[in-house]
Amino acid sequence: MPDRLAPRRAVAPEPGAGQQTAFGRPESVPGSFSDDRPRMPARPVPPPPPEALIRAFGPGTTGGRGLQEPPSGRPGRRRTAAGPWWKSDARSDPWRDPYAPAGLGAPAVYPDEAAEQAGPIVVDPKGRRKVRLADVSVRLSALILLAVLLVGAVGGGVGWFLTRATPESPLLSPDTTLTQVDPGITREPGSVSAIAAEVMPAVVSIEVRVGQGGATGSGVVIDGDEGYIVTNNHVVSGADDVEGAEIRAVFSDGSGSEARIVGRDPASDLAVIKVEKPGLVTAALGTSESVVVGDPVVAIGSPLGLAGTVTSGIVSALERPVRLGGEGSDTNAVISAVQTDAPINPGNSGGALVDTTGALVGINTAIASLGGNGTTGGSIGLGFAIPIDTVRDIAEQLISTGSAVHSSLGVNARSVTDGTRDGALVLNVEPGSAGAEAGLREQDVIIAVDGDPVGSSEELVVAVDRHDPGEEITVEVVRGGSSQELRATLDAA
Structure with a gap:
């Protein structure tokens, strides 16, 4: 039986007729390739070296290997053992004969010079000094240990003696007097401290109690002889015509007095109360025309019930339309406000905003907060x-008649924009109102009043309220893609 695992010669199968036709050699071609194929040029044979080079560098005998003998035919007589040339082993030196066999020798061995040195201090091959503890004598080790212990004992004894010998100072020292220095501080006129000292007596805290609830605010004395105090409507509106409600004014000296409501104006968020306490300090009233953006101002009031709080800042903007709506109040006002970055918080309402002369330029009324709630939010600058000119006009009307009169166009509107122009879209027109008589219609967009641009419903209210009842104004509206002007005589509201 033949061995199945023995190597066998592979025998290629005979090609078929189709393979022979596709891959076979044509009958007209005698060899593997055609005779007219391109051929590589033959390598040139270098010429033989000159005879002088053969005599100088060639081997001594035909077929010989290695180096030739010196020119004299034998080694020189004065060759020494250290001579570099023609030693007895020159023919087998691999650095001389490239055909000599190569071999590895034993690894290099370096003597431990430090081990041969005597004593505890030795020098290593790199020149560094080292201490061999094995060579340190027992006597020397004991001497070093005793020296360390002696130094520690002496240091500890000295420290203990010093702590026992130095007496402790007493905790109490009777009749001690601290050094007092008088820096001689000078406060210039117009400083915040000087303004606060001048205006503080004219600013009061207002406490309102209704049943079990209550609220606090601020107010400013505008007539000390008669006891009139101006404040915000939303501060005292909850106590008007409510049985058992109480309003109390607390002054800077800590005294207090019961107050009564003289009049309220929800359309401007102003109110006047009266106390029966003669000889009050009256605030000096300024003018709105004297206020410009960037002027320093000081706010004084009772934020969060903290009476007599003073903050300072500047006038950030003027004639800023702001819509007011006090929570739990009938206030529904739009004011042309003085904007300031002096910190104002809940409880500052009704307080004073004064300039560097101490003149009242506004009644603090509202703040903007990130949460959108000016009642519970804090100051963000x-x-x-309310400008002082508006305060003076409304306060005089409230003291005279108990109510205030405003101009009215008789339309309800909301702010709109078309991307290029802003305005106030008329939602409805009250029948018989000044707007109806002027020909205003729903879907009209009011863009100007007496030539002053109107960009929102708040600006429309401010522009109308700037005029007196019975005054005729020009209203520019956009209707059907084109603008036109209408004349309207304002009503009293």
């Missing part, structure tokens, strides 16, 4: 005050 956006406070609003």
